[in-house]
Amino acid sequence: MATKIGVYFDQQNIGGGLDVQALADGVSKKWGDFAPVVKVYPVLANAEADIQADIEAQGLDGVLVCGCSPRYDWNLYQFPGIQVERVNLREQCVLAYKNPDGSAAPAGAAPELLVAMAQDYVNMGVVKLQKSTLPEGAAVEGVKRVLVLGGGWTGLHAALEVAKTGYEVVIVEKSATMGGHVQNIPTATPLSAPWTEPQESGLEAKIAQVKSNKLITIYTSSTIARLEGQPGEFTATIATAKGEEQVQVGAVVLSTGWTPLAGKYLEPMGYGKLPGVVTAGEFGKMLREGKMDAKRVAFVLDTTLAEEAAKAQAAAAAEAAAEEKPEAAAPAEGEAETPAFVKQDLESIKHLGYSNSVSGVAALRLANAVCDKFDGAQVFILYKDMVVQGLLERYYKHAQNRLGIMMTKADVTDIARSGDALKVSCANTLLGMDFDVEVDMVVLPTGIVPTTAKDAVVQFAYRQGPDFPDLDLFDGFTDSNYICFPYETRRTGVYAAGCVRQPMTMDACAEDAAGAALKAIQCIEAATRGVAVHPRSGDLSYPIFNFVRCTQCKRCTEECPFGALDDDEKGTPKPNPARCRRCGTCFGACPERVISFANYNIDQIGSMIREVVVPKDFQTEGPRILILACENDAYPALDMAAMRRKSWSPYARVIPVRCLGSVNAIWVSDAMSKGFDGVMLLGCKYGDDYQCHFVKGSEICNRRKENIAETLNRLGVQPERVEQLEVAIDEYDKVPDMIDGFVARIVDMGPNPFKGM
Ligand code: SF4
Numbered sequence: 001m002a003t004k005i006g007v008y009f010d011q012q013n014i015g016g017g018l019d020v021q022a023l024a025d026g027v028s029k030k031w032g033d034f035a036p037v038v039k040v041y042p043v044l045a046n047a048e049a050d051i052q053a054d055i056e057a058q059g060l061d062g063v064l065v066c067g068c069s070p071r072y073d074w075n076l077y078q079f080p081g082i083q084v085e086r087v088n089l090r091e092q093c094v095l096a097y098k099n100p101d102g103s104a105a106p107a108g109a110a111p112e113l114l115v116a117m118a119q120d121y122v123n124m125g126v127v128k129l130q131k132s133t134l135p136e137g138a139a140v141e142g143v144k145r146v147l148v149l150g151g152g153w154t155g156l157h158a159a160l161e162v163a164k165t166g167y168e169v170v171i172v173e174k175s176a177t178m179g180g181h182v183q184n185i186p187t188a189t190p191l192s193a194p195w196t197e198p199q200e201s202g203l204e205a206k207i208a209q210v211k212s213n214k215l216i217t218i219y220t221s222s223t224i225a226r227l228e229g230q231p232g233e234f235t236a237t238i239a240t241a242k243g244e245e246q247v248q249v250g251a252v253v254l255s256t257g258w259t260p261l262a263g264k265y266l267e268p269m270g271y272g273k274l275p276g277v278v279t280a281g282e283f284g285k286m287l288r289e290g291k292m293d294a295k296r297v298a299f300v301l302d303t304t305l306a307e308e309a310a311k312a313q314a315a316a317a318a319e320a321a322a323e324e325k326p327e328a329a330a331p332a333e334g335e336a337e338t339p340a341f342v343k344q345d346l347e348s349i350k351h352l353g354y355s356n357s358v359s360g361v362a363a364l365r366l367a368n369a370v371c372d373k374f375d376g377a378q379v380f381i382l383y384k385d386m387v388v389q390g391l392l393e394r395y396y397k398h399a400q401n402r403l404g405i406m407m408t409k410a411d412v413t414d415i416a417r418s419g420d421a422l423k424v425s426c427a428n429t430l431l432g433m434d435f436d437v438e439v440d441m442v443v444l445p446t447g448i449v450p451t452t453a454k455d456a457v458v459q460f461a462y463r464q465g466p467d468f469p470d471l472d473l474f475d476g477f478t479d480s481n482y483i484c485f486p487y488e489t490r491r492t493g494v495y496a497a498g499c500v501r502q503p504m505t506m507d508a509c510a511e512d513a514a515g516a517a518l519k520a521i522q523c524i525e526a527a528t529r530g531v532a533v534h535p536r537s538g539d540l541s542y543p544i545f546n547f548v549r550c551t552q553c554k555r556c557t558e559e560c561p562f563g564a565l566d567d568d569e570k571g572t573p574k575p576n577p578a579r580c581r582r583c584g585t586c587f588g589a590c591p592e593r594v595i596s597f598a599n600y601n602i603d604q605i606g607s608m609i610r611e612v613v614v615p616k617d618f619q620t621e622g623p624r625i626l627i628l629a630c631e632n633d634a635y636p637a638l639d640m641a642a643m644r645r646k647s648w649s650p651y652a653r654v655i656p657v658r659c660l661g662s663v664n665a666i667w668v669s670d671a672m673s674k675g676f677d678g679v680m681l682l683g684c685k686y687g688d689d690y691q692c693h694f695v696k697g698s699e700i701c702n703r704r705k706e707n708i709a710e711t712l713n714r715l716g717v718q719p720e721r722v723e724q725l726e727v728a729i730d731e732y733d734k735v736p737d738m739i740d741g742f743v744a745r746i747v748d749m750g751p752n753p754f755k756g757m
């Protein structure tokens, strides 16, 4: 814990008519022994040398900077070995201030409510430091070797990228040969300028390059039997034809690719029923092997026929199940309407949609190949949405001008045999009329299903099981937050690239491989230094367990979104700090308050809550509202709102939390006992389109809130006094109204019955 701190005020960043010297005097009076140095500077950024001198002269071990948000000037005020905290007096106090009636503060001296708010924030900052210790990190040795799982196009690129940095690589490939699906394609889509011509993939050369690289070891016809340990020091057990072998690796690139969507889903489009109807994957293989002799080909990218049939079948199956066994078909409370066993088909068919941009480019590539092969070829590309990403737009335009290729938007309403030919019926076309085309072959998109959708390809020896969790959330794709952290899976140290991450074209796969390779190296380096890799990059803190009080209730081990905690046979948690993302979800879960971080703990936030001065008279002095704001989205949104001159109720006090998942119910009790009239939990969206950086944090918080509501109910306190609201980082224009709306609801409810007790 900090024992002696200096408190510094940055006058230029405060303003608002606040008497900064009076604030400083208040700190000296209240915290004199703990804060022997309290100074006001007109421009604090110029005073870093002075602060350093104070640290040395006074033996300070903490520095509190009162001025702008910690999100600005973040590179200032860093003193080695000293804890530094920032008090956000500019954005979330002065700029956010308005009078309770909504009017702006008058010019001149700051109103009383603003002064009270500033005092609360400064006192919270002081006590935050008082309850905080400098984290030391939990470094591991850091094996500089990366396991690349899958030796296809993406895996080959990833291996070469890793080897370029001097790290060793172990490739484990399930099949006997390297190259994956690319072995079956006749030509590649353009991989470089001018982006108009198909070109050789160069696969053989790439494989030769990998094989001749001394830093790369290859295991073919092999799989991973087990991955244990943590980033920097994983042990991978490789199952080979000759038995099992173990290798130490620091991180993993997951490039196991995809498998085609089961053919049954394409039956409504004639696949498996009509000769001549094949998937793009099969058609490419036929071309490559010289077995394709059709001059008239239709590429049907509109898959509505298959999708509608799947939906109809699912609805019929649900209906039949309901008739046969009503209780089994009825959704459980809180579940979606569609029973789980019917969902499978609906989710699988989505893979056709996910594959859209790949299917479009594949159709262009194969259409060009048909025209290259036969003079007078007639190729039709019939699409609902033609998705061609990035520079491949040029490839699309080039194909548009090619004689023999005809493209149109169309609803494909039927595919049927017509004599020796296949007839494709089209409606709502760009030509302004409905028409049929007669062709020799029909090519359907290949739905890209990630290999992780069904099998546990990594075989984690983790307490939470061998697979990636919650695969149904993204239909098998492994992302943990695709918006902010591409490559990241829900297992730290394992980075997905290529089509196991999302359907993508070959050029995108190569780029993705480089990204995941660098991420893997970054992870090993971070583990070696004992810091978090992301989202809290560089964070030295990690959860520390006071096992004396642990009741082995297993909540922490079950709720950790990243499988960072194993346990022993009794259920005592076994932390793996290098797997940990430092979200605090475990400590939010722990009923015994066993878990803490050096610089973020239950007592610390509880003490901050207790530092707020809550007036006894609700009617004349107004309510007090505690906002626990997720520091990833909600807190920055508040800063941005204030910077845009948006303001909110002066009765609110904001405390940033690492994630709403880290909110422990005791903080709500602390706030209620203190006399706060309402608690607002402000965090990210949850559910299928979640934005939570820690995947589950805000969802878990919402579940816990229900328990909190029950407790409040039992105590005779309205559960509506605690609300969780969702905000994304770009919703800064909404957040002030959200706060004001909550405050208005609390005002209507009246004071917290515990106030003043
Ligand atoms: S819940 Fe979060 S902080 Fe706790 S062990 Fe898991 S990743 Fe780490």
Ligand code: SF4
Binding pocket: 545, 549, 550, 551, 552, 553, 554, 555, 556, 557, 571, 572, 573, 589, 590, 591, 592, 593, 594, 595
């Ligand atoms: S939640 Fe707390 S009490 Fe329960 S197992 Fe984890 S550390 Fe122990």
